[in-house]
Every structure is written in C-alpha cells, then in structure tokens.
Amino acid sequence: MDSSHLTNPEGLQTASTLNDRLLQVENLITGYKLSRSKILSLHNDINTSIGKGELIALLGPNGAGKSTLLKSLTAIIPVLDGNIYYNGKNLSNLSRKEVARLVAVVLTDKIDDKYLTAYDIVGTGRYPYGSFTGKLTSSDKLIIEKSFKDVGASELKNRYFHSLSDGEKQKVLLARAIAQDTPIILLDEPTAYIDSPGKVIIMNLLNDLVLKQNKSILLTTHDTELALNYATRLWLLGKENYFEDGVPVEMIKSGLINNLFDREGVVFNKRNRRFEKV
C-alpha cells in the first residue's frame, strides 16, 4: 500500500510528453485542521499532474476524500502540506483573482436564492475579469451567450435558476465555468441527481470542451462505468492514503478498479466494463 502513490508510469508519460503540464501536484497532503493541535489528514503525499486536453475522472468510494482533493486544488480549502503548481507557479503565491482565471469549478453546493436568473449565475463567471461595478461589458455578454450555446441551454437564460431541473442547473453551472474562460475546469459530481440520458449529455458536453476547446477537465463521479467511456485518465482515491493515477485500459486490466470498490457480492467485469453481481 505504501508504494501505491507512485504513479503509473504510462499515465505519467501521457501527461508529460504529449501535453504541457497545466497543473502539477507535489507531495500534497489533504485534510482538515480540526483544532490547533488536531489534524485529520485524508491523503498523504499525492503526486500527480493535469495536462492540456485531458479528461480525468477521479473515482473512489464515498468518504474517500474526492471533494476535499478537488477543493484543495483550487485553494477553496487550504492544504495541510505540499505544493500545487499552475503553469509552474505555486498556488500559494497566486492571488485569488489569478487562481480564478486559471481554474473554474462546478460544486455540489446548493444555490438557494430564489430570484437569481440563469444569466445572473453565468454572469458571475466573468467576475474575475474587468470592472468592479458589476456591469458586464459587451465582450462579457458575448462570452456569456457563447457559454450558454456551448452547453445547449440558450433557452434557459432568463429562467430563475431555482426553477430549473437538476440537469438544467448542471448545464447552467457548467456554462458559468466555461464563461470563466479558464484552461482547467474541476467538477464535483456533475452527474449526480441526473437521469441517465442527462448524465450522457453532461459527459458529452465535457468531452466536447476537451476536444474542441482544448480544456482540461477533472471530475469526481460515482458513475464509474460512464466515466470509463470518456476519461483519458483516472485518479483512483481510496481510504488509508490510497491514490493511483493511470490510463483506464491499464487500470481495468490490472484489476485496480475492482479493488477500489471492494464490496462483497459485486465484481467489476473487465470485458464489458460494468459492475456485476458475482
């Protein structure tokens, strides 16, 4: 288990030789400071990277620390130790505004407000840029329109966000991330609470962003089977410091997927890439 953090050599090669490393993670320790003396560390020593045009699925059972890792990468929550580099610059030396221009997020946080329109929400994606007064410039407006179009949700623009279905909300939040115009987008469970066709639509949208706009995407998901169809790389996160980084084909072959979700009576069928009853 101790050597498990050593990345799959093949996976690392894909990242370093074919792509520029947009994000580099060194000896990262994620977790929470419970009090001044008490620390709850979830993962010790994560070493990995995100390259241009990659779609990485972060898989793992509930409570493994997927969201924590995701939020640590964007400085939403502080890391316990280690370094995160964006384009070679240390995250801790970047201003919040600079970070917001490098990475956009889609979170699972509920947005309760009743009178925000979808347009208002996507508009906040433009906040890391431009003026202080909250007035959107004409170029902001063009980018917002295009972002709505990219996710196929132009007809939702003037709807109140809280009146949308979960699938529509997810599209709007994705449009917000696109409007933020960052090379990297991180998404926390973008396919949760969405019906099956909706999940495929979201994954197709993300795939399009990677292929057509050369974005890099990292997403957490519990839809493992679906994610395997799209991901160019997998990060597996388990309890007790387990972290594994590699390409899907290799990880399926070596049985890592099966081991990660070790439940009695269920196995991962390597051929049709599905979980099945024993």
Added chain:
Amino acid sequence: MSKKHTKLIFVVLPLLIVFLFLINLWYGSVVISWIDVWDALMLNVNANQASKIIILQYRLPQAITAMSVGIGLSISGLLLQTTFSNPLAGPSVLGISAGASLGVAIMVLLGGVVGASFSGTLLILGDMAIVLAAFAGALAVLLIIIFVSGRVGNAVTILIIGIMIGYLVSAIVGTMQFFSSSEDLHAFVLWGLGSFSKTSIVQSIWIFITTILVLIVTMWFVKPLNALLLGRQYAVSSGFNVKFLQSIFILISGFLIALGTAFTGPIAFIGLAVPHIARTVFRTSNHRILLPAVVLIGAALTLGCNFISKLPGYDASLPINAVTSIVGAPIVIWVIIKGRRMSNG
C-alpha cells in the same frame, strides 16, 4: 421582470420619494399652505416667518433624517442578509441596535443612579450626549462582532453570536431599567420608541451626506455581493476573499445602524423588510439592481411612515418605531406570500 418594467419602477420611485418628501413638509400639527412651503424652501425673505421656522427647523430636518436613516438601514439589511445568506438577518439581529440601547441606558438610567452631578452634565450636553452614548454602544458591539468574525469564518456562527450578544445586552439594559427612577425610565422608553425629529438641520444634512458616501462605497461591492449569493465556496472560486469581504460588510452595515440608531433611536423592521420588498418588486437578487432598489424603497417607506406618524394631527406624533412595525409587518407578510405564489406558479 423585464428590463422595461425595471426602468419604469426606477423612474416612478424617485417621483414617489419627492412626493412623500413634500407631503412631509406640508403636513403636520400646524397646517401650512403649499405656497408657504415653497417660499420657506426657497428661503424667500418675504415668507411667513412662523412657517419658515417650522419647515426649515423642524419638518425639513425630520424628512431628511427619515429618508437617510431609511436608506442606511435598508442598505445594512441587504448587506447582512447577503453576507449571512439568511433572509431573517437585519439590523436588530447582530445586537448592534441593542448596543446602542445599552449606551443610552448607561447615560440616562445609570446617570440618575450615580447622582446629580451626572444628570447635570447630561443637561448641558443634552441630546448630543445621548447620540454619542448610542453611537459608542453600537460601535462597541460592532467591534466585538468584527473581532469575532475575524477569528470565526463561519457566517452562521457569527450570526448566532450576534444574537446572543443582543440578548446579553438587552438583559443588562433590563436590569438597569429595574433599578432606575421612573423619570429616567420614561426618558429611556421615549428614546426607545424612536423619532426622526431629534436632529437639527445641520445634523440631518450630515447624516444624509454620510449615508450617501457609504452608499457609494457599497456600490463597489456589487460583484462580490452577487458572488456570495452562490455560496461561500463559489465566491472564493470567483476570486474573492470571502472572509475579508464579510468583515467589510459587517463594518459598513454596523456603521450605518450605529449612525441611524444614535440619532433616531432603534427603528424596527425597515432594515429587515426593505430588501424583501425590493426583491419581490423587482423580481431579482442581482445587487446591481437590488442596491439602488433598497435605497429608493427604504427612503420612500420611512418618509411614508413618518407621514403616517403625524396623521393623528396632535402636537405629538405617534412613535415612529410603532408605525414602522404596524405599517411594515403586513407589507412584508403580503410581499412574501405573493412572492411565493409567483415563484411557484
């Protein structure tokens, strides 16, 4: 809400404010003709001296103060509701108005207990002493809240601590009331009922200018306020320092509450209600519209309430604090029920 409607309301509201402002100058225990009101406002030398004094020294400062305090409390209510993402947040919940009461209670009630020398000082300083005491009390609680918010990041925790400080301070005030003489008590209760008529024309203009300056500062924070509506983490991901902003918003709203309460006594309901009215009327939460909206609605509502408080036509008007609640509470209930139906339908 279509853009056309929004623009229309933004034209109608200022007209309504002008109308209510003039009504406030014209109506009172003494009837003054519109011509005399005009002459007084234009500082016409030939104007009726009596009505000139009534308008310029009493009704004008009262109207300006009412309007300014309405604006200030409404801004603070909006800031607090967004900062704490809690629709029940308002000037009274952070304990800042309670702090002002404590300041005044110490001055008025304890002054009587300590002895005649203190009451003597009070006589010399007069109303200004009460203003300073209220301001000091409000700022003291504000400083505690800011100190706490610097250490505790969680907005809900700060809110709860604010409410607890409010209870604590109210209990102290209550105890002091129990031990004070009936005359002092009467003075304190009068202050607590609130009044816009305690300010001089110079004071009222200063309150107005200060409020507008704070409004201009607040306008620079429209973006982070909107980002906060999406929640803390989204606000951080949009590039904002949420903890710092939280302190700024508490400071701004606390200052406005302290300013208003010091000169007029605690004014119930305005700060809580106006943001709700604004959201329902304009059907938006975007602060770019909401901020000017609460300013205009707050001004109109307090001017309206001040007019109503003078309606009985006696020498003394109704306590403004009672009027704002009696007029306002039904409006809020109506607005919230209507808003619900509209958003469900």
